[in-house]
Amino acid sequence: MGRSRIVSILLVAVLLAAGCQNPGADEDDGSLRRIVYLTAFGATGRDAFAWVAQEKGYFRDAGLDVEIRLGAALSDNMRTLAAGRADFMNSDLIGGVISAGQGTFTGFRVFAAIHQQSLVSIVTPADGPIKKPADLAGKRLGAATASVNQVLFPAYAKATGLDPAGVTWVNAAPAQVPALLASGRVDALCTFLIGRPGIEAAAGKQMTVLPFSDALPDTFGNALTTSASLAESDPDLVRRFRDAALRGLADTLADPRAAAELLHERNPASTVAAAEGEITLMAPLTTPTGGGPLGSIDRDRLTRAIAMLTDAGLFAPGLTADEVVAFPLTPGS
Structure with missing residues (x-):
């Protein structure tokens, strides 16, 4: 065997070994589309699916190199999306409807529902006086x-016959909201129902949950969202x-513990128990009521939700479901 032949064989062996041993060998070589994604808020169980999709290579399989950034309040995330500093985000669908109806933010489009029902709820101590919506009269809400x-x-309030002016609001930064109840500054919290495990841990007692969806059955929760311009210019990217x-969401729902552990690994400030609790509580809320595929959005339901919000005086009539959701890009369309 000639010297050049031996050198060639050795070189191939070295390259193969490097490819097997170097954990960065499969990193983006420039062929992947770089994407910025915003979580709904921080790093919590309801957003774990993004890290699952990233960890399992689902984004890479779709030709995407996704940077996951921690989101803030809905208005902040909307501004980031509008400024072109993010491509996709997880956001509250009904919050988006209200923003669009009020003309605050209009240049976005939702394309998949994460939660088929609103997560917004009243969370209050089980041993306290609040057992039903009417009991909120005269109380302090955080x-x-x-x-x-x-x-x-x-x-x-309108749907339950309660005077909205009959409650006193106490506001705090999101991370400090459970402490409002634990310290006795409020009688109940108006927050997401999947946060119950963390609230119970902070207060050291069991909580009663009054979901808004009981009175507002057509409202949705979080949803995947992009800019109206991207939805129009690159629908294939949105679908990918x-x-x-x-796929990440389906795996998260199938194994909440593994998703929670991955979330903690990527975001040490999160706790496995709280994240697992959130995922477990949100799982039943992800199933489409009409039997459609995961992530689908029922146009008629959303139209009824918009009418309900209009009737409640949150914004003037005229907004349509198509001004909020890019239905041709939703699952099953």
Whole structure:
């Protein structure tokens, strides 16, 4: 065997070994589309599916190199999307409807529902006086500053026969909301029902949950969202991201513990127990009521939700479901 032949064989062996041993060998070689994605808020169980999709290579399989950034309040995330500093985000669908109806933010489109029902709820101590919506009269409610929870409350009050002016609001930064109840500053929280495990841990007692969806059955929760311009200019990109993210969601729902552990690994400030609890509680809320595929959005339901919000006086009539959702890009369309 000639010297050149031997050198060639050795070189191939070295390259193969390097490819097997180097964990960065499969990193983006420039062929992947770089994407910025915003979580709904911080790093919590309801957003774990994004890291699952990333870890399992679903985004890469779709030709995407996704950077996951921690989101903030809905208005902040909307501004980031509008400024072109993010391509996709997880956001509250009904909060988006209200923003569009009020003309605050209009240049976005939803393309997949994460939660088929609103997560907004009243969370209050099980041993306390609040057992039903009417018991909220004269009480102090805690909520995150500028959250959709407080914005949606008038519609919930109208549906349950409660005077929205009959409650006193106490606002705090999202991370400090459970402490409002634990310290006795409020009688109940207006927050997401899947946060119950963390609230119970902070207060050291069991909680009763009054879901807004009991009175507002057509409201949705979080949803995958992009800009109206991207939805129009590159629908294939939106579909690829959608399918990869929903694969991550399906795996998260199938194994909440593994998803929670991955979330903690990527975001040490999160706790496995709280994240697993959130995922477990949200699982039943992800099933489409009409039997469609995971992530689907019922146009008629959303139209009824818009009418309900209009009737509650949150914005003037005229907004349509198609001004909020890119239905041709939703699962099963």
